[in-house]
Amino acid sequence: MSISRSSSSRSSSSSALTPPAVVSRLRAAGCVFAEDEARLLISTAGTSAELAAMVDRRAAGLPLEHVLGWAEFCGLRVAVDAEVFVPRRRTEFLVRRAAGLTGPSAVVVDLCCGSGAVGVALAAALESAELYASDVDPAAVRCARRNVGAAGGQVFEGDLFEPLPAALRGRVDVLAANVPYVPTEEVEFLPPEARDHEPRVALDGGADGLDVLRRVAAQAPQWLAPGGSLLVETSERQAPYAVEAFARSGLVPEVAVSEELWATVVIGTRPVDA
Structure with a gap:
């Protein structure tokens, strides 16, 4: 248009x-x-x-949020720069579920953070959270540093867990990973606002949409604290395959659905005795 x-x-x-x-x-x-x-x-x-x-x-x-320079997410105004993934309202369900899994002083990691909206919203919901975020896209990292930095957190640039401080291994209470999950062949059918103005790396999840999810699930147990949880958003039809990936990595899987927000979240918890 x-x-x-x-x-x-x-x-x-x-x-x-x-x-x-x-x-x-x-x-x-x-x-x-x-x-x-x-x-x-x-x-x-x-x-x-x-x-x-x-x-x-x-x-x-152009997406409205890129024009405004901000998006409303979980009642917060989050800065969103041009060519940065716009946080979706349905992802507020992931935040609510994540916040209910832990308490004050939790260690929170926002993986594939984009603008950092998920991490910032969790920090606002959890008292004294220790917040970290990462993304592979330099534009997203620049934007996230404005949002996450204002919340007292740190943002790292790199592929998934690779740039995170090694000291976080085995300490993460909540690992929120808003991974790309659109199958490659379906990206062209997305609305033009997303397809033309958001980074492909934030949308394209590979042949079946689950490539990045599987990589996150495989590495998550090394970073989660005993009893800590990984949360990812998927489509309803992808959820059973995400559950399989979580179970293979030793996480105890659960699927949560919000009909109101048309959201599906797969949660994987590291057993306390693992």
Whole structure:
């Protein structure tokens, strides 16, 4: 989706960007929730020129969160830079389940952290959490350092567990891994906002969507504390295969489903005596 206009026509339209005009422009561009988006854009823009530029970017197909520079997640405003994975509302279910598995002063790792939204939300829910995060994408790491750093945590750049401090081995109470789980051949069917503006590494999970999940499950027991848990989000049809991967690595698996958020989370707990 793209809109091409001359600079003169854009300038004349910018001066007429009343709230109804913003809604009309967004609706014409195919934004389903045009009224809600218009309110967010108007409240975020500092000047009329900034509002015009933001509306242009949104109408051209950029994700709303990239235009705003932030996303609402678990009641928090999380910074989201351009070309960084946008946290999904369904992932709030993973956060709620994770927060219910541990208590104050927990050691929390947000793997494949993207913006760091999951880790930040867990830190907000858990008193005195010790928070660490990692991602392989440099843009995500830069963004996450703003969010996670503000929550008192640390972010590392690298592949999965590789960049994490060795001292964390055997100490992690909650390992939240929002791994990519879209099968490679299905990435092209994602909405353009995701397919065209989010990093492929945050979406593509390999042939069956579970390549990264299996790698995380295989290594997780070395990092989890006894009784600690790994949580990943999958699709409903992938969940049985994720359960098999967790069980093979020695974790005790459980599947949790939220019909409200259309979310499926697979939880694997390291046995206390393991």
